Amino acid sequence: MKKNCSSFLKRKKCVIFLFHGVFDQEKFKIINYTNKHISKKRFFLILKQLSRKGKCISMDKVYETIRKKRDFEDFSFAISFDDGFYNNYKVALPILKKFKFPAIFYLTYNFINKKLTSWTDQVEYIVEKSHSGNIQTSFGKLKFSNSKYSKIKFIKKIRKNLKKNKHIEPYEFADTLAKKLKFVGKYKKLNFSIFKKMSWANVKSIHSNKLFIIGGHSKNHNILSHLKSKELISDITFTIREINKKLKSKIKHFSYPEGVKGTYGTREINLLKKNGIKVCPSAEFGINDQMSDLFNLKRITVT
Numbered sequence: 048m049k050k051n052c053s054s055f056l057k058r059k060k061c062v063i064f065l066f067h068g069v070f071d072q073e074k075f076k077i078i079n080y081t082n083k084h085i086s087k088k089r090f091f092l093i094l095k096q097l098s099r100k101g102k103c104i105s106m107d108k109v110y111e112t113i114r115k116k117r118d119f120e121d122f123s124f125a126i127s128f129d130d131g132f133y134n135n136y137k138v139a140l141p142i143l144k145k146f147k148f149p150a151i152f153y154l155t156y157n158f159i160n161k162k163l164t165s166w167t168d169q170v171e172y173i174v175e176k177s178h179s180g181n182i183q184t185s186f187g188k189l190k191f192s193n194s195k196y197s198k199i200k201f202i203k204k205i206r207k208n209l210k211k212n213k214h215i216e217p218y219e220f221a222d223t224l225a226k227k228l229k230f231v232g233k234y235k236k237l238n239f240s241i242f243k244k245m246s247w248a249n250v251k252s253i254h255s256n257k258l259f260i261i262g263g264h265s266k267n268h269n270i271l272s273h274l275k276s277k278e279l280i281s282d283i284t285f286t287i288r289e290i291n292k293k294l295k296s297k298i299k300h301f302s303y304p305e306g307v308k309g310t311y312g313t314r315e316i317n318l319l320k321k322n323g324i325k326v327c328p329s330a331e332f333g334i335n336d337q338m339s340d341l342f343n344l345k346r347i348t349v350t
Contacts, residue, residue, distance in 0.1 A: 053096040055347055056122040061109055061335045062101075063125045063328055065346040066090075068132040069139040070241050077175040077198050078168070082350035084241045087138050093349065094146050097124060105149035106260055106300055109335070109344070110326045116337050126150040127328065127346065129264055129302055130165070131158045133243040136253065144258070152253060153264035153302040156286045158244045164237045165268050166217035170205055172237060173221070173230050174198050182227045184208075185215065210305065213273035247293055254294050262300030263287050263324070270305050271315045280318060287322045299325040306330030306346075316342045 055062045068084030097103065101122040104112075109125050112118075126143070128135045131154040143150050157163040164172070174180070174191065175198070181190040186208040191201035205224075209217045225234060238244070245253075253259045265271065266282045274282060291297050301319055303311040306329040319327055319342070326341045333345025 051096060052093050052124075052347075052349065053100045055334065056097075056101045056124060057334060058121040059118040059336065061104065061112070061119040061123040061125060063106075063109070063127055063335065063344060063346040065328075065330060065348045066126065066128050066135075066139070067130055068128075068134045068241055069142075070134055071138055074240070075175060076195055077202070078171045079241060080171075080199050080202070084132070084134065085349065087142070090139060091142055094142060094148060098146055098148075103146070103148040105258075106151045106262075106326065108149075110299075110341065113326075113335070113337060113339055113341055118337055119335075127302065128152045130155050130268070131245050131250070131264070132241065133245050133249065134241065136245050136249040140253065140259075147258070149258045149260070151260040151262055151300060152250075153262040153300070154245075154250065154290065155264045155268045155304070156266045156289055158268070159247060159250060160289075162236045162238050162244055163267065164235060164242055166209070166221045167206060168237065168242055169218075169221040169234045170224060171202055172234050172242075173225050173228060174202055176232065177228050177230060180228045182224065184220075186212070210270065210310075213270070217269070218267070251294065254296075260300060261290065261294060262298055262302060263290055264302050265304045268304045270310045271303060272310050272312060276314075279315065283315075283318050284322055287324070297323055299323060301327045303327060303329055 069087055069090045070084045071087055101124045102120050104123050104125055106125055126148055135152060178193050179191060189201055189204055191197045209215050209220060254261050263286045266286045271279060301324045328344035328346050331345050332347060335344050
């Protein structure tokens, strides 16, 4: 989304912006082709534009406003980050503090605890470092050359099929891809550059600042609707319980991995409520008002 973010702000409504990462330098050709991580310069400019027109509110304020069925203040917006990248702490946080903007950080537990790299990043890294490839998958024969266009096309096909097929375990697929491409090197835990995740010390430092909130974002970033009932219960209860233990307080915020239509539903919502979650935004595009559903809030992804 390259549009001026402030243009989305409306009277009596609230826009929740979704960010993933903010980088100092970008050095890859294929990795981050989706612009999941944006530049420090662009992030600063976005906040500057928003500060001129809107009012930044916390997700606690979003919750309270909707719960009480009140209109939002004109041109309200909230800032959210998914996953738990270290650049959130290192690069984005100082800028947020400069503007005195509240924000929420939704954490994938094992991204922090085990430095796990998401399956999407694993796939991108494997393909980035491979010269070419030709593999047979359950959804057809795929191949790529050493050109940027060919590699991105290859990755897009994988992402599309894995996100819609609940019978393919994405991390196992990444392992299979690495094996078939005869990839040499680490890819499961990439603790450098834009891959690096926050430490628990970073998370606790954020939690100690009244401007910021910590929320959950699943255990391994699997699509929740793809999990069997026992797997789902284990994932959500474990994530919330362990983050609560680490922070020595109870979180009430969560965001769905992927977060688009079909990746969550009534089953997931009921379990989140049972575990003390009060509000959970999606990644569906849109703007919120006093009648919005607290477990189906819309967000606008910034890329």
